[in-house]
Amino acid sequence: MREEMLTIGAFSKACRLSPKALRLYDELELLKPRRVDPDTGYRYYAVDQLERARLVAWLRRLGMPLARIRQVCALPAADAAHAIHAYWAQVEAETAVRRDLAVFLVDQLVAAPRKDTTMLELRYAAHSDRGRTRPANQDTAYAGNRLLAVADGYGPAGVPASSAAVEALRFLDTAELPAGDVLNLLEEAVRGATEAVRDAVDGADDAGTTLTALLWTGSRLALVHIGDCRAYLLRDGALFRVTEDHTVVQSLIDEGRLTPEEATTHPQRSLLLKSLSPTTPPDLRLRDAEPGDRYLLCSDGLSTVVPDARIRHLLTSTPSPDTAVHALIDAANEAGGPDNVSCVVADVVEAAA
Numbered sequence: 001m002r003e004e005m006l007t008i009g010a011f012s013k014a015c016r017l018s019p020k021a022l023r024l025y026d027e028l029e030l031l032k033p034r035r036v037d038p039d040t041g042y043r044y045y046a047v048d049q050l051e052r053a054r055l056v057a058w059l060r061r062l063g064m065p066l067a068r069i070r071q072v073c074a075l076p077a078a079d080a081a082h083a084i085h086a087y088w089a090q091v092e093a094e095t096a097v098r099r100d101l102a103v104f105l106v107d108q109l110v111a112a113p114r115k116d117t118t119m120l121e122l123r124y125a126a127h128s129d130r131g132r133t134r135p136a137n138q139d140t141a142y143a144g145n146r147l148l149a150v151a152d153g154y155g156p157a158g159v160p161a162s163s164a165a166v167e168a169l170r171f172l173d174t175a176e177l178p179a180g181d182v183l184n185l186l187e188e189a190v191r192g193a194t195e196a197v198r199d200a201v202d203g204a205d206d207a208g209t210t211l212t213a214l215l216w217t218g219s220r221l222a223l224v225h226i227g228d229c230r231a232y233l234l235r236d237g238a239l240f241r242v243t244e245d246h247t248v249v250q251s252l253i254d255e256g257r258l259t260p261e262e263a264t265t266h267p268q269r270s271l272l273l274k275s276l277s278p279t280t281p282p283d284l285r286l287r288d289a290e291p292g293d294r295y296l297l298c299s300d301g302l303s304t305v306v307p308d309a310r311i312r313h314l315l316t317s318t319p320s321p322d323t324a325v326h327a328l329i330d331a332a333n334e335a336g337g338p339d340n341v342s343c344v345v346a347d348v349v350e351a352a353a
């Protein structure tokens with residue numbers, strides 16, 4: 001029996017892809033006509049190709065790039081479903097980064113002065129510990145009047161990588177902070193840190209560092225974050241995680257392929273999705289500060305072995321940043337200390353007159 005054929009015009013109407021798009025998808029081998037007339041060059045499509053054409057049309061409406069559509073169309077239905085889910089999770093993650101940037105810009109342009117005129121400042125402490133099992137400490141932790149930073153180096157040049165990143169930011173501790181220019185200053189600082197790390201690892205592409213830093217502007221905190229160190233905020237007794245881990249495991253959670261509980265024991269839970277590099281911009285965010293806020297920056301050596309509830313308890317039960325930092329590091333070591341552990345704790349307080 002002869003197959004029922006549709007002209008490109010009829011096929012186009014049926015699948016809602018324009019003839020022009022169909023010709024392009026033919027060239028890209030995304031959707032080839034079943035038959036091309038050797039004399040006229042007319043394209044003919046089979047009725048059973050409609051399903052694929054409609055899928056292509058829907059994926060275009062999702063904004064999926066053509067190369068990716070070609071991959072999805074080649075998969076069995078269950079795998080295609082999974083690939084679409086993963087694509088959308090990625091779009092949402094990228095949109096979230098852009099949303100944060102938009103919020104940052106809006107905040108910066110309409111910086112509302114604090115209602116009361118109390119001057120605020122930071123009380124802070126930082127400490128880094130080798131842990132119980134690692135031969136060297138590849139973490140770097142720093143706290144100053146304005147700058148708080150934690151970096152977790154990896155690979156053969158992990159030590160110089162993390163220290164170069166933090167060292168390159170230290171000028172922020174004393175730099176003039178022109179009003180409304182925080183974003184530019186941070187971008188410049190991150191570029192400097194990225195170059196410093198590149199020089200420090202000297203071409204070793206399996207070495208690098210994560211970086212999580214807070215810059216105090218006098219009333220707010222600007223956050224720079226890439227990798228799997230974390231920032232937490234303790235406010236009114238509740239603990240909030242301010243950063244997203246840029247890890248493979250977190251992306252599996254976001255895609256619904258792993259539960260947060262499964263992630264805590266996943267063998268590859270420390271595998272990084274992003275680290276400081278010229279091609280992956282860090283997350284940037286601006287946060288309001290309230291007197292009484294306590295911020296914690298920590299490397300994954302704390303968060304992988306000390307649960308959030310315990311972190312919250314230690315942060316609420318220690319009066320000074322210094323005792324908090326040491327209590328947290330002790331907790332990580334009591335839990336086996338499998339990794340280097342670094343903590344920075346900073347309290348937002350009213351400035352001494």
Ligand code: MG
Nearest residue numbers: 152300301339
């Ligand atoms: Mg680590």
